[in-house]
Amino acid sequence: MNSQEITDYQYFLASPFFAELVDFDAPDTKVFIQSFCALSLPLRDFLSSPDVAAVIVSLGEKYGLQEKQISTLSRIIKDLVFGKVFIKDLPSNISSGLGIDETKASQLVNELASQSFGPVLEDIKRIQRAKFPERIAQMKSTPQPTPVQTAPRPISLQQPPPRPEFKMPPLEDELEKVASIIDLRNKPKE
Amino acid sequence: MLTEIKNKIYRNNFFRKRGYFLIVATILAALFFVPFHQAQAIWLIDSIGSAVVFITVGWMFSLIKAILAGLISLMGSSIDTVLNMPIQDSGVVENAWNLVRQFANMFFIVIMVIMAFYTIFDLGGYDFKTLIGRFIIAALLINFSLAICGVIIDLTQSVSDVFLNAIGSVGERLAQAAELGDRFPPGGSSSLAYVDLTFWQSITAAFADIILLGIMFFSLTVLFVMTFIRIPILWGLMIFAPVAWITYILPSTRNINQNWWKHFIGWNVFFPIYLFFIYIGVYLLTNRNELLAGRNTATFLGINFEDLFFYILIGMILIGGAKFAMSASMAAGAGGVATGVWARGRTAARFAGSRVPVFGGYSYQDIKGAAQERIAQAKREGIGGFGGTEAQERRQAGIADKFGVRDAKEKQQAKDVAAKKDRLKTTTDPKALEELSTKGASYERLAALERLAEMQQLRAEQVVKAFEMYGGAGSLNARKFIDRVDPNKYTKGERDELYDQVNDVKFKQKIALVRAERGDFTDIKEFTTQSTIFTSEADKAEFARKAKDYVERLKAADRQAIYASVTGEMKKELALILAEKGDFGNDLKDPVTKEVKVTAVDRIKEAARLFDAPNQQENLINKAKNKNIVAAIQVKSDLRLLGELDDISTEGMAPEEAREAIRKATVTKEVGKLSNKAILEQSLSSLKNEEMRDALVESMSRGKKSTERINGLLKNLEATAEKIEALGPVFDRIKKTTSRP
Numbered sequence: 042m043n044s045q046e047i048t049d050y051q052y053f054l055a056s057p058f059f060a061e062l063v064d065f066d067a068p069d070t071k072v073f074i075q076s077f078c079a080l081s082l083p084l085r086d087f088l089s090s091p092d093v094a095a096v097i098v099s100l101g102e103k104y105g106l107q108e109k110q111i112s113t114l115s116r117i118i119k120d121l122v123f124g125k126v127f128i129k130d131l132p133s134n135i136s137s138g139l140g141i142d143e144t145k146a147s148q149l150v151n152e153l154a155s156q157s158f159g160p161v162l163e164d165i166k167r168i169q170r171a172k173f174p175e176r177i178a179q180m181k182s183t184p185q186p187t188p189v190q191t192a193p194r195p196i197s198l199q200q201p202p203p204r205p206e207f208k209m210p211p212l213e214d215e216l217e218k219v220a221s222i223i224d225l226r227n228k229p230k231e
Numbered sequence: 232m233l234t235e236i237k238n239k240i241y242r243n244n245f246f247r248k249r250g251y252f253l254i255v256a257t258i259l260a261a262l263f264f265v266p267f268h269q270a271q272a273i274w275l276i277d278s279i280g281s282a283v284v285f286i287t288v289g290w291m292f293s294l295i296k297a298i299l300a301g302l303i304s305l306m307g308s309s310i311d312t313v314l315n316m317p318i319q320d321s322g323v324v325e326n327a328w329n330l331v332r333q334f335a336n337m338f339f340i341v342i343m344v345i346m347a348f349y350t351i352f353d354l355g356g357y358d359f360k361t362l363i364g365r366f367i368i369a370a371l372l373i374n375f376s377l378a379i380c381g382v383i384i385d386l387t388q389s390v391s392d393v394f395l396n397a398i399g400s401v402g403e404r405l406a407q408a409a410e411l412g413d414r415f416p417p418g419g420s421s422s423l424a425y426v427d428l429t430f431w432q433s434i435t436a437a438f439a440d441i442i443l444l445g446i447m448f449f450s451l452t453v454l455f456v457m458t459f460i461r462i463p464i465l466w467g468l469m470i471f472a473p474v475a476w477i478t479y480i481l482p483s484t485r486n487i488n489q490n491w492w493k494h495f496i497g498w499n500v501f502f503p504i505y506l507f508f509i510y511i512g513v514y515l516l517t518n519r520n521e522l523l524a525g526r527n528t529a530t531f532l533g534i535n536f537e538d539l540f541f542y543i544l545i546g547m548i549l550i551g552g553a554k555f556a557m558s559a560s561m562a563a564g565a566g567g568v569a570t571g572v573w574a575r576g577r578t579a580a581r582f583a584g585s586r587v588p589v590f591g592g593y594s595y596q597d598i599k600g601a602a603q604e605r606i607a608q609a610k611r612e613g614i615g616g617f618g619g620t621e622a623q624e625r626r627q628a629g630i631a632d633k634f635g636v637r638d639a640k641e642k643q644q645a646k647d648v649a650a651k652k653d654r655l656k657t658t659t660d661p662k663a664l665e666e667l668s669t670k671g672a673s674y675e676r677l678a679a680l681e682r683l684a685e686m687q688q689l690r691a692e693q694v695v696k697a698f699e700m701y702g703g704a705g706s707l708n709a710r711k712f713i714d715r716v717d718p719n720k721y722t723k724g725e726r727d728e729l730y731d732q733v734n735d736v737k738f739k740q741k742i743a744l745v746r747a748e749r750g751d752f753t754d755i756k757e758f759t760t761q762s763t764i765f766t767s768e769a770d771k772a773e774f775a776r777k778a779k780d781y782v783e784r785l786k787a788a789d790r791q792a793i794y795a796s797v798t799g800e801m802k803k804e805l806a807l808i809l810a811e812k813g814d815f816g817n818d819l820k821d822p823v824t825k826e827v828k829v830t831a832v833d834r835i836k837e838a839a840r841l842f843d844a845p846n847q848q849e850n851l852i853n854k855a856k857n858k859n860i861v862a863a864i865q866v867k868s869d870l871r872l873l874g875e876l877d878d879i880s881t882e883g884m885a886p887e888e889a890r891e892a893i894r895k896a897t898v899t900k901e902v903g904k905l906s907n908k909a910i911l912e913q914s915l916s917s918l919k920n921e922e923m924r925d926a927l928v929e930s931m932s933r934g935k936k937s938t939e940r941i942n943g944l945l946k947n948l949e950a951t952a953e954k955i956e957a958l959g960p961v962f963d964r965i966k967k968t969t970s971r972p
Contacts, residue, residue, distance in 0.1 A: 050969040052938040065959025078952045089945040091938040
């Protein structure tokens, strides 16, 4: 995990634990903290780690995200960890949440996964299986999708740059593997 | 001159000692040599007188010679008879021996009575243990004493026979001594006409023969007497042999036995020794001609001096031999006795020290040791329930107790139980001991119970039983016994039983301590009641210390209730426990109005003031600090327990202001030193304190790694939702202090 030094400000901005957390006395926050305490230690570490925050900050800077977008990205990652977002929908969620095109979002996810998901991959898979059993079952029944190259959705009036051919980087493959594994073709006996 | 010579001779001691025989011989010799030699000139008178004298003397000498020869012959035949006389097969001896033996047998009873008395009164020397060996030997061998004498006589007789056979007939051999009468035959006639030097020589030769025959006679007389008296002496010794054996038993009569043996062996050994000398003498006599043949012998007045000396030598051998044989035989007898004593001692010593198995695989040492132990045991415990020093001591103690002798019975009881317990040390079967604990005398049952206690096999009801048997409360033995009982070895139910049934305060306290350690209390009321069994403050404090785990497991409210109900040292101990548990870290609020009644600072301060020494106060505050650092440091400040800080300058400040500055700096410093775990521990109590939050924010913001600290707190296993919520304001404050780069 390559991380850069970040300030306390950036930490509170990009850390999934503190992302979009305004008031500790708020009822939602209390629920969140209860859920947080129920997580495994690696996931608790992942959500509050300065390193993960640094990766997010770094990616935000790379993809030209605003502070608000970085904070939203962190919140989406937090939602993924808590099982509020299906992993297959992560790029689309980021795309819609951040207002960036899906390709960019996919690239962002790929990079994010490659740089920070490693230690918590198994935990995330476990949560995904528990939270989205139907989606996983559905994925099992349908053939393995090939990467779809959809037309880029313009986000601005500017001519979009030519969409690069989607290549599955090694860790994207890992992420894909996450998704494919989550389709439980090789679901372990519970 | 003649008179002078006579007087001189008479005065001479030598002649006096040798008796009249020699004196007469000397006078005659003097008369013969001196006066008549000079009287030859006075021819007529002297020759007539000389003839008369010579005829008379010659006749007398011939007579004496004849008598001596006859006596020698008689002695020879007598000696032959005596030497062949049997010693053993004598009816007189056998009958007399029987009589003496029967008489001696009676003394066995007397000796047994003596032994019994000495054994009963435990006197040394004549007791059963010392004398039984000799007694048995004497009782057995007294009946064979005559046969034993016969064996010894036969033994010496076989040696004697060697010499007797070699000598042959002593009388016959000595008869050859008849020749002695003509050893110095006269050279001339005894007629008056031939009274001359030759006649003198004849007289002299006759005189020499007499001397020689005298020597022989004397020698044979000694031989005869010694061989003769040996027989009645040996008979006497044989007859009294049973007495010798009976006197062998008692130490005071043992010298009689030894004397008997000395004489018996002596008179037996005498004979072969004397025969040896006789043999030499007879050999020399019978071989005289060969021994002296061809010698140029010196003669004077017809006397062959070599012959004379030869016979003197024979006499010396025969007479001196008798004397030597007697002294040598008696020495041999004494030596025999001494050797016997020595050999017996050596044998006994060897036998006693021997480990060689001789009796059915056991050595003498084994059997002796076992027998001694058994005897000692019999002495101690008695036989068949009777006698024994232990029983006697018990009776004595019983009487002493009745007489009011203090502790007499208890001491005896302790002694009896210890002795019996020692005897039970090899009994390791609890069932057997259980059985023994239900029967027999009180001390025997107690010993069995003690053994069970040693083996940690004593049940609670048996402890109670033993305690009561020892005499219960007030009995020293019971106290000692109960001291050895470890309540830890029993279950809670058994401990309760022991607590209720054993009426001994010390033991109850011991159980109370175990209960405290194990938390054997149904509620806090039982705990506080239990504490009242201790009277000293130190004991109460120990009780509280032992109950630490139990108190810690209680709810905070229960701890507070106990703390409120006790005093003194016990309260101090509980204060330390409560401080450690953080029970003083919260303000006490009114349950209804929620108004703070007592602050945490006041509570810690009150607890700290239980202690007098500042270091003890600080100890309690430090324990409380783990749960409420701000309050604890405030108390330290209030009690003037905070020292100066190097990085805080209080120069120019008022004392109160300076103290406050130091306090605040100390709080910050202490908070900065807190670990994540400690922060989380305090989060529910002291983090509600604004000053604590400020200090924590300050300490966390000051560090470069505040984000790592936050991460560390959040991922800590101790971080519960409640604690994270409590930390929320701190995180908020830190967040607010951050600014966009």
